Amino acid sequence: MSIYYQIYESLKKDLSNNLYKPGEKLPSEKVLSKRFGVNRHTIRRSLQLLKNEGILFSKRGSGIIVHDNRFKYKIGKRVRFSQNILNENYVPETTILRSEIRKASKIEAKNLEINSKHEILLIETIGKINNVPSIKTKRVISNKRFPDFFDIFQKQLSITKTLKILGVNDFFRKNTLVTAEQADSIQANLLHCKINSPLLKTTYINQDLNLIPIEYSQTWFVGERIQLALEN
Amino acid sequence: MSIYYQIYESLKKDLSNNLYKPGEKLPSEKVLSKRFGVNRHTIRRSLQLLKNEGILFSKRGSGIIVHDNRFKYKIGKRVRFSQNILNENYVPETTILRSEIRKASKIEAKNLEINSKHEILLIETIGKINNVPSIKTKRVISNKRFPDFFDIFQKQLSITKTLKILGVNDFFRKNTLVTAEQADSIQANLLHCKINSPLLKTTYINQDLNLIPIEYSQTWFVGERIQLALEN
DNA sequence: TAAGATTTGTGCGTATGTATA
DNA sequence: TTATACATACGCACAAATCTT
Numbered sequence: 001m002s003i004y005y006q007i008y009e010s011l012k013k014d015l016s017n018n019l020y021k022p023g024e025k026l027p028s029e030k031v032l033s034k035r036f037g038v039n040r041h042t043i044r045r046s047l048q049l050l051k052n053e054g055i056l057f058s059k060r061g062s063g064i065i066v067h068d069n070r071f072k073y074k075i076g077k078r079v080r081f082s083q084n085i086l087n088e089n090y091v092p093e094t095t096i097l098r099s100e101i102r103k104a105s106k107i108e109a110k111n112l113e114i115n116s117k118h119e120i121l122l123i124e125t126i127g128k129i130n131n132v133p134s135i136k137t138k139r140v141i142s143n144k145r146f147p148d149f150f151d152i153f154q155k156q157l158s159i160t161k162t163l164k165i166l167g168v169n170d171f172f173r174k175n176t177l178v179t180a181e182q183a184d185s186i187q188a189n190l191l192h193c194k195i196n197s198p199l200l201k202t203t204y205i206n207q208d209l210n211l212i213p214i215e216y217s218q219t220w221f222v223g224e225r226i227q228l229a230l231e232n
Numbered sequence: 233m234s235i236y237y238q239i240y241e242s243l244k245k246d247l248s249n250n251l252y253k254p255g256e257k258l259p260s261e262k263v264l265s266k267r268f269g270v271n272r273h274t275i276r277r278s279l280q281l282l283k284n285e286g287i288l289f290s291k292r293g294s295g296i297i298v299h300d301n302r303f304k305y306k307i308g309k310r311v312r313f314s315q316n317i318l319n320e321n322y323v324p325e326t327t328i329l330r331s332e333i334r335k336a337s338k339i340e341a342k343n344l345e346i347n348s349k350h351e352i353l354l355i356e357t358i359g360k361i362n363n364v365p366s367i368k369t370k371r372v373i374s375n376k377r378f379p380d381f382f383d384i385f386q387k388q389l390s391i392t393k394t395l396k397i398l399g400v401n402d403f404f405r406k407n408t409l410v411t412a413e414q415a416d417s418i419q420a421n422l423l424h425c426k427i428n429s430p431l432l433k434t435t436y437i438n439q440d441l442n443l444i445p446i447e448y449s450q451t452w453f454v455g456e457r458i459q460l461a462l463e464n
Numbered sequence: 465t466a467a468g469a470t471t472t473g474t475g476c477g478t479a480t481g482t483a484t485a
Numbered sequence: 486t487t488a489t490a491c492a493t494a495c496g497c498a499c500a501a502a503t504c505t506t
Contacts, residue, residue, distance in 0.1 A: 002474060028490060039476045044491090052284060060491045061484030095427070096417050126421050133421065185328050189358050189365065190421055195327070234493060260471060271495045276472090292472045293502030 007036050007046040015055060015066065022068035026056070029064070071129055073221065075202070076231030077172045080160055081127055081135070090130050094157040097124040097136075097190070099150055101143055108140050111205055111216040119143040121150055126190060133192050134225050139217040163214065171214055174205040178228065181220065191222050198223035236277040239268050243278060247287060247298065254300035258288070261296070301457060303361055307434065308463030309404045312392055313359055313367070322361050326389040329356040329368075329422070331382055333375055340372050343437055343448040351375040353382055358422060365424050366457050371449040395446065403446055406437040410460065413452070423454050430455035 011026075020026055026047075027035070033043040047064060050056040058064045074084055085092035100122040109116035121143040127135030139159075141149055146166055153162045163171060181199045188195045200221040206214045221228065252258055258279075259267070265275045279296060282288040290296045306316055317324035332354040341348035353375040359367030371391075373381055378398055385394045395403060413431045420427045432453040438446045453460065 004474075030490075041477090042475060045474085058491060059484075060482065061489075063484090063490065095421060097421060098418060186330060189327060189329060192424075236493075262471075273496085274494060277493090290472060291503080293470080293504075295471065295503090 003038055004042050004045040005049075007038070007043065008049045010036075011046060011050060012055070015050070020066050022066050024066050025063040026066065070225055070227045071134070072229045073135075073226050074229045074231060075173075075176055078170075079173060079176075079204075079206075082158055082160070085129055093128040093131065095126050095128070096154065096157075097126055099123045104140075108216055112140065112142050112213045114142050114144070121146070123150065123153065129225075132225070133190060134222045135219060136187065136191060137217060137219045139215050141215045159215070168208050168214065171206045171208050174207045174211075174213065176202050176204040178202050180223075183222075187220065191220070193222045193224060200226065200228055202228070235270055236274050237281075239270070239275065239278040240281045242268075243282060244287070247282070252298050254298050256298050257295040258298065302459045303366070303457060304461045305367075305453065305458050306461045306463060307405075307408055310402075311405060311408075311436075311438075314390055314392070317361055323363065325360040325363065327358050327360070328386065328389075329358055331355045336372075340448055344372065344374055344445045346374050346376070353378070355382065355385065361457075364457070365422060366454045367451060368419065368423055369449060369451045371447050373447045391447075400440050400446065403438045403440050406439045406443075406445065408434050408436040410434050412455075415454075419452065423452070425454045425456060432458065432460055434460070 014020060026032070029040050029043050029047070032047075033040045036043065047056060047058070051058065054069065055067055056064055057067050071085075071090070072088065074087075081094070082092040101119055102122065104112065104114060104116050104118055104120045106116060108120055109118070112120070114120075121141045123137075123139045123141070125137050125139075126133045127137065129135075143149070149162060149166065152165050153159070156162050156165070163169075179201045181201050182196045183191065183193055183199050185195055187193075187199065188197070191199075193199075200223055202219045202221075203217075204219075205216050208214055246252060258264070261272050261275050261279070264279075265272045268275065279288060279290070283290065286301060287299055288296055289299050303317075303322070304320065306319075313326070314324040333351055334354070336344065336346060336348050336350055336352045338348060340352055341350070344352070346352075353373045355369075355371045355373070357369050357371075358365045359369065361367075375381070381394060381398065384397050385391070388394045388397070395401075411433045413433050414428045415423065415425055415431050417427055419425075419431065420429070423431075425431075432455055434451045434453075435449075436451075437448050440446055
């Protein structure tokens with residue numbers, strides 16, 4: 001077997017043994033090349049394989065850093081999907097799974113503080129991080145208050161932008177509940193994880209500046225890829 | 233932008249313009265490096281990116297070949313999902329999306345040659361090739377004839393194996409209809425393709441040696457990744 | 465069949481650019 | 486400002502597999 005591949009396997013083993021921990025730097029290419037007794041280019045080829053696998057990433061002038069694969073999803077007063085992901089230099093994408101207009105259930109009406117005779121708009125979406133589906137959201141919104149919500153959302157694919165167009169310039173969390181669930185078969189396929197693998201589920205209400213509820217929603221995160229960072 | 237990246241983009245453009253066709257060889261690294269006026273290593277880096285994307289692959293001593301990414305799925309008298317994929321040295325996997333027992337529709341009853349009062353078992357599955365979901369199947373089976381079908385299928389995850397256990401040692405296609413559809417949002421997410429991207433849809437009946445229908449089913453294939461190879 | 469040419473794979477060395485510490 | 490660290494690019498040499506004569 002080639003030298004660079006042996007070194008790759010050796011480094012990978014060290015990484016899986018947590019010899020180098022997520023967020024930490026590896027020794028420099030110069031040090032590694034001396035340690036393994038090879039040219040720097042040879043080490044670079046080994047490292048490239050680990051970068052391709054997303055285990056490492058490099059910063060020019062700084063060093064090579066062990067990737068913490070779990071995405072740190074910030075949950076605070078203002079939770080913004082796309083912004084959260086762009087802030088960490090990843091690429092966000094939202095796709096619509098389905099939508100529905102129907103009468104509110106008791107719980108939905110209570111949480112949205114609307115009459116239970118009123119209709120709600122339900123939207124289910126998949127959120128992707130770097131093209132990997134990892135977040136599923138089910139939103140319930142008053143259809144009476146925002147009759148054009150879906151039409152706009154379909155084009156914008158962003159809650160923040162849609163609400164802005166509808167005149168809601170800011171909104172924030174009233175509360176957030178975090179629970180754990182197991183993925184069922186449909187969720188496993190949609191979220192690209194295995195059946196029964198753990199999901200983080202958040203249930204929350206977003207309200208406007210007048211404290212009026214806008215949406216009552218639930219979001220599922222793939223536990224293996226995402227960690228929730230709670231803020232004040 | 234770096235030279236190797238510009239060359240990568242140039243080659244990628246040529247490939248998408250079908251200047252080099254699937255199965256064909258590219259000019260050798262030596263020729264390419266002279267053509268672009270760079271060192272051979274520089275060309276190799278450009279090519280490596282295209283190899284990583286699965287667009288090219290190389291054979292030592294032979295050359296660099298344009299990959300035909302589309303999987304050749306054989307449709308003939310006997311169609312066997314797992315075997316089809318194993319035969320081409322890929323890894324098959326089946327996951328269950330959902331199942332349902334209900335009364336047969338008129339069309340289902342007619343195609344299964346059963347009384348329309350009878351119940352049918354509906355199973356929706358996702359078929360993966362090398363872990364990439366690319367095939368969705370919706371099967372309708374007589375629940376009266378095979379009351380234990382789902383219990384067995386759930387463990388076996390194979391129609392062939394399930395039927396064998398149920399005493400049906402062989403089965404074959406009565407007919408197959410091929411049509412084209414566009415992926416809707418749910419299909420796009422399940423099959424990891426874009427909305428409106430083309431799907432190949434087959435509608436067919438599998439029957440046993442006594443010509444009695446076993447299943448009336450529909451299968452969707454992602455057109456970008458799969459081509460159907462019709463056999464006699 | 466065998467020898468030689470071609471083509472990709474691996475490895476080292478050197479030099480310079482660019483970003484960070 | 487200086488030193489360090491990663492990024493890019495060229496050149497040389499040889500190995501390994503394949504193709505051609």
